[in-house]
Amino acid sequence: AQSVAQPEDQVNVAEGNPLTVKCTYSVSGNPYLFWYVQYPNRGLQFLLKYITGDNLVKGSYGFEAEFNKSQTSFHLKKPSALVSDSALYFCAVRDTGATNKLIFGTGTLLAVQP
Amino acid sequence: NAGVTQTPKFQVLKTGQSMTLQCAQDMNHNSMYWYRQDPGMGLRLIYYSASEGTTDKGEVPNGYNVSRLNKREFSLRLESAAPSQTSVYFCASSAVRQGTYEQYFGPGTRLTVT
Numbered sequence: 001a002q003s004v005a006q007p008e009d010q011v012n013v014a015e016g017n018p019l020t021v022k023c024t025y026s027v028s029g030n031p032y033l034f035w036y037v038q039y040p041n042r043g044l045q046f047l048l049k050y051i052t053g054d055n056l057v058k059g060s061y062g063f064e065a066e067f068n069k070s071q072t073s074f075h076l077k078k079p080s081a082l083v084s085d086s087a088l089y090f091c092a093v094r095d096t097g098a099t100n101k102l103i104f105g106t107g108t109l110l111a112v113q114p
Numbered sequence: 115n116a117g118v119t120q121t122p123k124f125q126v127l128k129t130g131q132s133m134t135l136q137c138a139q140d141m142n143h144n145s146m147y148w149y150r151q152d153p154g155m156g157l158r159l160i161y162y163s164a165s166e167g168t169t170d171k172g173e174v175p176n177g178y179n180v181s182r183l184n185k186r187e188f189s190l191r192l193e194s195a196a197p198s199q200t201s202v203y204f205c206a207s208s209a210v211r212q213g214t215y216e217q218y219f220g221p222g223t224r225l226t227v228t
Contacts, residue, residue, distance in 0.1 A: 044157075
């Protein structure tokens with residue numbers, strides 16, 4: 001069965017420091033991987049995706065993610081965190097069956113301290 | 115271009131009451147989805163519609179029904195609400211275009227069942 005794991009419920013980082021939010025996946029075949037962000041009381045906003053090609057994917061708001069096939073990981077990164085980056089982050093993988101649904105991780109709360 | 119819209123944004127129901135959550139998308143996407151979000155559980159798929167005229171169960175369909183009214187609209191109905199259905203509900207739509215996959219979410223409906 002396909003799955004996504006986000007091993008950290010919460011990540012704390014000081015403003016200006018680099019941040020990493022971890023994600024590992026388990027799929028058959030080549031994965032389509034996504035990161036979404038959810039601000040308080042808001043819907044999910046698309047950040048970036050990996051379909052194929054370059055392992056380093058750049059997305060919105062200065063975020064990037066590195067696809068690592070050997071480690072089955074797709075960690076989200078940003079060189080310098082902002083307080084406004086504080087939000088709930090979800091990693092997801094596209095189902096390879098007929099539904100095209102996304103399978104989500106449980107989410108990681110990012111807290112950036114000033 | 116409004117993307118994915120949902121109504122209502124908030125709703126409080128008493129146990130046993132019924133209601134319909136509305137969703138519409140203007141991106142000409144074939145597939146539409148209903149997810150629920152609960153703390154620590156990520157997003158779980160309730161029902162999906164791969165194309166107009168078809169609907170299928172997701173991971174947690176019990177207590178819900180759906181209607182794909184046309185290509186734009188996909189509604190979710192709670193026939194007899196239960197406290198366990200207190201959650202945030204997200205509608206989404208998706209398409210595969212030019213070799214890439216995109217899925218977009220509505221702003222969510224926050225439902226409380228007392």
